[in-house]
Amino acid sequence: MNGRFAISMHILTLLTKANGDWVTSDFIAGSININPVLVRKEISNLRKKGLVVSREGKNGGTMLAKPASQIRVSDVFLATNQGTVLGNARNSPNPDCPVGRQINRHLDSLYQEAEEALVRNLGTSTLDDFVHRFD
Amino acid sequence: MNGRFAISMHILTLLTKANGDWVTSDFIAGSININPVLVRKEISNLRKKGLVVSREGKNGGTMLAKPASQIRVSDVFLATNQGTVLGNARNSPNPDCPVGRQINRHLDSLYQEAEEALVRNLGTSTLDDFVHRFD
DNA sequence: AAATCTGTAACTAATAATATTACAGTAATG
DNA sequence: CATTACTGTAATATTATTAGTTACAGATTT
Numbered sequence: 668m669n670g671r672f673a674i675s676m677h678i679l680t681l682l683t684k685a686n687g688d689w690v691t692s693d694f695i696a697g698s699i700n701i702n703p704v705l706v707r708k709e710i711s712n713l714r715k716k717g718l719v720v721s722r723e724g725k726n727g728g729t730m731l732a733k734p735a736s737q738i739r740v741s742d743v744f745l746a747t748n749q750g751t752v753l754g755n756a757r758n759s760p761n762p763d764c765p766v767g768r769q770i771n772r773h774l775d776s777l778y779q780e781a782e783e784a785l786v787r788n789l790g791t792s793t794l795d796d797f798v799h800r801f802d
Numbered sequence: 803m804n805g806r807f808a809i810s811m812h813i814l815t816l817l818t819k820a821n822g823d824w825v826t827s828d829f830i831a832g833s834i835n836i837n838p839v840l841v842r843k844e845i846s847n848l849r850k851k852g853l854v855v856s857r858e859g860k861n862g863g864t865m866l867a868k869p870a871s872q873i874r875v876s877d878v879f880l881a882t883n884q885g886t887v888l889g890n891a892r893n894s895p896n897p898d899c900p901v902g903r904q905i906n907r908h909l910d911s912l913y914q915e916a917e918e919a920l921v922r923n924l925g926t927s928t929l930d931d932f933v934h935r936f937d
Numbered sequence: 938a939a940a941t942c943t944g945t946a947a948c949t950a951a952t953a954a955t956a957t958t959a960c961a962g963t964a965a966t967g
Numbered sequence: 968c969a970t971t972a973c974t975g976t977a978a979t980a981t982t983a984t985t986a987g988t989t990a991c992a993g994a995t996t997t
Contacts, residue, residue, distance in 0.1 A: 859995025
């Protein structure tokens, strides 16, 4: 797992607080304290997922594509999460062993169910709810 | 996240199927298809958590410390999982930004709630249930 | 005493995550 | 229409994490 979910939440929080203004990747990068290119990459992903819109050129930037109350935290999770949260399973168990032959299949279904529970939980709050936690 | 949970589940599945026999780390390593030292490292952790017991010397090995029906999958998760599942947050946001100053605290509580949901889900099945999925 | 295990430490290799550089493209503005 | 201030993205470099290996001491059975 990497820090992409945290970065995306940070970006979206700033955009929510900007309240309709275009926010630059440099400003965002300054708040997260990471390289602006990483911010733009992450914004590029959020844009593909329909969560934000960007404008190029001078006075350009990014803003939310829809009200923060219509973005669930789980949407952000699903937008940034590439694989499973429980492990990346780059193993290749022994196919000659009855356990090795089947385990990945069983683990996968276990992972899937658990991840669904996690996503359900994240689906109970919106970006707006999250931003309200801030002073 | 790494593959430690998968490795531990694999180890414990083999121990369950061994049904009270001592199982060697070499045999386990052969099924998982990884280095025996990694297996012993992982077993060392499971032993500390009270899930398995080991015996040194010839004819030694490892077995379950208690019946598979008394080990919940969440026990294994909690035994192998070091930090959070949602990200490793090795960022250090700008303390001069109102959002940067607070975000890690708010993300942490979000993570915690979500992870609790995940653990609750993993707590609904035992190692025995898992092993029963195999043919 | 020999054989067969575990238990670790120390080190190396591979992979993944993050950061950086560079530069083309777009739009506003004087 | 040149300048400025942005986005977008590719290519590369660096750092961190994970996995694998070697080496060897200690335990226990036979």
